[in-house]
Amino acid sequence: MAIMNTENNTFFESVQRNFDKAAAHTRFDKGVLAQIKACNSILRIKFPVKIGDQVEVIEAYRVQHSHHKLPCKGGIRFSMEVDQEEVMALAALMTYKCAIVNVPFGGGKGGIKIDSKKYTDFDLEKITRRYTSELCKKNFIGPGIDVPAPDYGTSAREMSWILDTYSSLNPGDINAQACVTGKPISQGGVRGRTEATGLGVFFGIREAVSFADDMEKLGLTTGIEGKRVIVQGLGNVGYHTAKYFQEAGAKLVGLIEFNGAIYSEEGLDLDAVQAHRQTTGGILDFPGAINFTDPAAGLEQDCDILIPAALESVIHKDNADRIKAKIIGEAANGPITAEADEILNSKGILVLPDVYLNAGGVTVSYFEWLKNLSRVRYGRLEKRFNDNMYKELIDIIESMTGKRVSDLERKTILRGPDEIDLVHSGLEDTMIGAYREIRDIHVSLEGKGDLRTAAFICAINKIGVAYEELGIFP
Template identity: 75%
Template sequence: MSQHSNTTQSFFQGVGRNFDKAAKFTKFSSGILEQIKACNSILRVRFPVKIGDNVEVIEAYRVQHSHHKLPCKGGIRFSMEVDQDEVMALASLMTYKCAIVNVPFGGAKGGVKIDTKKYTEYELEKITRRYTTELVKKNFIGPGTDVPAPDYGTSAREMSWIVDTYTTLNPNDINAQACVTGKPVSQGGVRGRTEATGLGVFFGVREACKNEEDMQRLGLTTGVEGKKVIVQGLGNVGYHAAKYFEEGGSILVGLIEYEGAIYNESGLDLEEVVAHRKSTGSILNFPGATNIEDPSKGLEYPCDILIPAALESVINGFNADRIQAQIIGEAANGPLTPDADEIFNRKGKLVIPDIYLNAGGVTVSYFEWLKNLSHVRYGRLEKRFSENMFAEILNIIESMTNQKVSKLERKIILRGPDEVDLVYSGLEDTMIGSYQEIHQIWKNTEGVEDLRTAAFICAINKVGESYKELGIFP
């Protein structure tokens, strides 16, 4: 619980507080709202695993927050911070997240309370497979019931163990591959899944920066080009977000990791910092950068955009006043406490909420799930057709104009979409459309003071409609 210990509320209560704030702006009866808010099913298991010569009893969870749409969907984290409250909070955020980006899943989350550094790969595999067996026994995993994914402390490796265990226990399930997403591509994964959340963060912030009125109010120009960015966390999400901001023309002025932070107002080269960390074991003492010993202080340095992509509650009532960024993009789950939100609202800063901004992962997970159910790789059916059609059109244009295009131009024009092109384009379309939807609610609903409340309203409306159609609520 240490991540949320500096707040008076539990993480799940904090999510509930945001929910209640938004629920006032919706038209649903208290019964429907109560149902949306509640966690439908909670599985808590303890199972023995032989580690070396000893037997260890492992504590693990899987929470299905909402069954308004099936399957349920959400990552599995391996961390000593895992407890029931955290898993419930993250599962509920998944429900709202899926609704906002129009992905037809209910929210779920899993957690195994272990310190991954203490185990060998073989031991982690034993724990993962045993956890999967528990989920199968209790019907908490399956292509149509509950589809996990990687999260903090897990990766494609763990997902491959899960899909293998599930397939072994369900040998006749033709869709067994779809029981989990975030798998290696060789096992039915989708290209583009690894960078999906970080890329989604970039697409979301870029879309926010296009709004002239909002940028003017913050005293900024439109677009991400030239904007100074600080990223906290160089894990999968933070690294890819930083990479796309750098490629998009932003200046990466600060990077924060658990060992400390570095800052250079004229910009840091991401790949060089990563290489430096690989060789020295730390981002500190990077040539040309200022060392910041206390990582939390790194959040307070001057920048335009701050991307917390690490842990919960890192920006709270104690330090929010000192944050200099005008735009805070929540790449992690719950990096701001409700107190921090209130301070930022008072100051007129723009907070792009986690339940929208880090939904890139679940969006691409949805594409992977569809791929597994359809048993065909994206692009396989149309790539060659598109290339042949483009060639026909190009030949007609060349013969009509008596002009030849260069080899390079021809190559660019004739390229049909690969799987990764289609995944990126689907993700970009989702992030743009969803941002505009919540932005509209924010601007057009009297009394809604921030994007987070607007995002929750958007989610409650969509989930509420599903329940209303069930006919069990007045």
Template identity: 65%
Template sequence: MAKAKALAQEQHYNFFHSVEQSFDKAAQFTKWEKGILEQIKACNAVYRIKFPVRVGNSIDVIEAYRVQHSHHKLPCKGGIRFSDEVNQDEVMALAALMTYKCAIVNVPFGGAKGGIKINPRNYTPFQLENITRRYTAELVKKNFIGPGIDVPAPDYGTGEREMSWILDTYMSLRPGEIDGYGCVTGKPVSQGGVRGRTEATGLGVFYGLRELCNVKEDMKRLGLEPGIEGKKVVVQGMGNVGYHAAKYFHEAGAKVICLIEWDGAIFNPKGLNPDAVLKHRKETGSIVGFPDAKSLKKNTDGLELECDILIPAALENVIHAGNAPKIKAKIIGEAANGPLTPEADEVLAKKGVIVVPDMFLNAGGVTVSYFEWLKNLSHVRYGRLGKRFDENMNIHILGQIEELTGKKVSEKERKFIAHGADEVDLVYSGLEETMHTALHEVREKFMEHKKIRDMRTAAYVCAIDKVGAAYEQLGIFP
């Protein structure tokens, strides 16, 4: 009995332990002494809450968490997930990953994460609103939310609706706070959200992998041609992240040969159209049975297909010691949080697979959340001040060139050249720059240390160095 209990406890704490293992593996390649490394690794604050909410004729006691992993920079930043799988270990692990993720992509936040242990499908919208508002009130009580303290965002099981409830509750409890709209990101555009936030994580996955595929040396080592066009892609998860990643790869000319969901997987070697699959799922409730596609016996069989790029965009630990030897992908892009175990990392590194780690690759969401937070603090929409000026200037320059050359451009080209950047253009541009810069920083670290065998370790080294430098500059360690 005691042995079974110990085993269950060990499994329960597996995710955070996996993050610590990856951290320790990378720490040996940094200059920081043990004490500083322990401080970087530790979760600074863990808030566990239980509160009652009336559901129908009964009262449910709701279990919830907010973890602030690091205070080396403020505010802390991280999503809130609604799932009956939420536990303290998972939230701590995700908060730690947020710290490292923000450091890698040069977003000035400490890492945080929140979770409410419920299955949102079991509650009505009215009941979910009550739970969300009560959770927010509890965070306000303990000073665990605020534009300069801790800024939540959507995660698994939450979206714009829940963020608008959080905002409204916060503003009612903090009336007159001029920067109050910056207390949460992922809001509807009408409530201070930013255009481009919905697709940000999936688009960031695309930008990061596209840049990797343009590195000739890496592609040559894998036996692939540079570029995205024609590459065979498998995507696990058709949620917001997986769908947008698949959509952008499809539009760029890649072949999305397999899409995997919890209830099945579909395969077509000629490629699938993610928009058509999504439409089929909305009509039937499942991706299974999609015309012109073969349904696989087990959904996990899709992970083991022959392909160039595998994108796990569902939950953690889907690739492990048991199935890692069967993985045939040459590149794995971790769109989900922690989809590979440390044991799988070791197996895949020996096989020469390039694993682009989650802590860099799925940072598109927090990057665009940063842009939204800045928008809320500046109280002005991106592009509002300069868009019209840029358009007028571009038209004037084009007119002068046409007059000097005696040639006219087509109407289509005229519209393209004259176009001034709007909010979504600037958000996409900032995200693309962020993903490109971060990829090459991680890659350079990987090339610099000959003993580093995988990009995850290189990414952790980058993150540890940046967080360590921040602590050093704060003068916390004499």
């Protein structure tokens, strides 16, 4: 794939650099800042697994970046790109992300260095279960210790294997279901988790474009409707992000996948592109669209909002100056390098940072964790009460006015909230509140920092106060 980072900074170094820029605007001394910045625990393991007639030694990691809140929280990815620095960077981002959206977790991350496409489902299950048993032996997993979730290359299926393995090794743990999130609904998962990150991206950008002063500087009107959007990546995050933008009235003018990009000023129908993709094996040659065999070219097309939702470092110093978008929403982790960030900011592009924008997944994971600890489905206690209360209100209105509410209106009003309604509502409130906090800090900087710096300041302030209140710094 042609999209690549040509700079010397590693992903972890970029995260540390962003931290240092923000730390200069906080009141905490060097010792507190050093503690916030440090990765507290790093587990690097190698374990044997019988694959066919051969024994393979699998390399894997789990990093707990911060213990200022417990449990630690973060996904597990299966990828040949997994290494210690990448996992450390992602764990650090999780710490800051949780603080920004007021989710009481420390950051964590895990990874297994494999190409999952080369293994059968049976072999993947053996690898996942052995990895889980290693985490159990080292005390790196548990409802109050460290709670994994799906990430690149993993899904609800792998989480169910983790849960089953953990439960078998901890038979007396009444809260065992809360040892992992992103599970199937039948295993204690929460409705709304699948689309959570993409929906969170939508809520975050929608809130950002609601401020008239900010949009005026960009030469844009407020609101999502009519905005021209390019989405890079049609995995779980990218697909749901594109779906919600299209439903809100935005125009999808570009879509980018690993083997190319398509662009149309008239707009692209997401469902039609997906159907074409299933038929042909890719998005290229979609009727009415311009093809780009180099996916990097898709990032440089004219649009209002660009949403990189797949890979790290796709916008770097060599292509940043060619980006035409006025707003970039980082749906993926680390899609913009540090050097590119400076170029984009100098051009006046509004960058909504990953450390805030893709926090929808961990926010809904938090809801799932709470559900598992309480062992009560959201809405179970209040749904019928709300249904009955709304029915009484309608009866009163009809009695007082002498008019009957239509069947459609009655059905709409009487519907009490289901679990997915409550989850989406909680996510929306979280993303709106967090953006307003970040924006207030950004405004207070008076041009001395961008939104990314403001987001890191927001996180550092909350974590620093937590450490102070723990009393560990006499």
